[in-house]
Amino acid sequence: NAGVTQTPKFRVLKTGQSMTLLCAQDMNHEYMYWYRQDPGMGLRLIHYSVGEGTTAKGEVPDGYNVSRLKKQNFLLGLESAAPSQTSVYFCASSYSVTEKLFFGSGTQLSVL
Amino acid sequence: SQKIEQNSEALNIQEGKTATLTCNYTNYSPAYLQWYRQDPGRGPVFLLLIRENEKEKRKERLKVTFDTTLKQSLFHITASQPADSATYLCALPFSGGYNKLIFGAGTRLAVHP
Numbered sequence: 001n002a003g004v005t006q007t008p009k010f011r012v013l014k015t016g017q018s019m020t021l022l023c024a025q026d027m028n029h030e031y032m033y034w035y036r037q038d039p040g041m042g043l044r045l046i047h048y049s050v051g052e053g054t055t056a057k058g059e060v061p062d063g064y065n066v067s068r069l070k071k072q073n074f075l076l077g078l079e080s081a082a083p084s085q086t087s088v089y090f091c092a093s094s095y096s097v098t099e100k101l102f103f104g105s106g107t108q109l110s111v112l
Numbered sequence: 113s114q115k116i117e118q119n120s121e122a123l124n125i126q127e128g129k130t131a132t133l134t135c136n137y138t139n140y141s142p143a144y145l146q147w148y149r150q151d152p153g154r155g156p157v158f159l160l161l162i163r164e165n166e167k168e169k170r171k172e173r174l175k176v177t178f179d180t181t182l183k184q185s186l187f188h189i190t191a192s193q194p195a196d197s198a199t200y201l202c203a204l205p206f207s208g209g210y211n212k213l214i215f216g217a218g219t220r221l222a223v224h225p
Contacts, residue, residue, distance in 0.1 A: 042217035058212065090155050098144060101213065103155030
């Protein structure tokens with residue numbers, strides 16, 4: 001049982017480049033989330049989805065876009081990367097509104 | 113705005129002792145609170161959920177309390193072991209539902225043999 005899988009695990013970008021982070025879950029969860037984690041700041045919610053075809057903004061959505069075309073996948077896009085987007089990105093999923101979150105192992109992104 | 117505070121200083125304790133971690137929150141009345149464990153280079157892993165009508169919850173060596181008057185949760189690990197060394201995060205739902213969680217920055221626990 002893979003749970004939540006994130007790809008890639010590491011990536012280095014130059015300022016202005018674009019990329020997409022992929023999150024896949026095999027637990028048939030309705031809810032999916034993208035967080036970023038920075039030292040001393042905890043996890044901050046970027047975007048989330050409450051079901052296939054839906055997306056919504058979280059705390060820090062600027063500079064990011066997301067898509068949930070299939071229930072099991074949640075994509076996070078950076079159209080024009082900036083050094084401020086250097087962070088560790090975590091995807092998570094949950095079965096229902098008050099259930100625990102299952103997290104992926106994270107993507108370390110550096111923007112130079 | 114909603115705010116969660118966890119002690120940013122690492123907690124160092126001796127093996128076998130009880131570790132107590134604190135989570136304080138402001139401007140908020142959450143229906144529940146969750147605790148997660150995070151090891152270096154890994155994603156957080158869920159440990160316990162406690163609801164506002166529960167004052168205490170236990171799971172093996174873990175105990176969580178939730179004081180809605182003080183706006184505080186305490187997380188206890190009894191008979192601590194070096195394997196308990198990790199960062200512990202508390203999380204509360206944003207207002208508006210959908211299990212959008214706001215996380216504290218976490219407290220790093222180091223258990224020494």
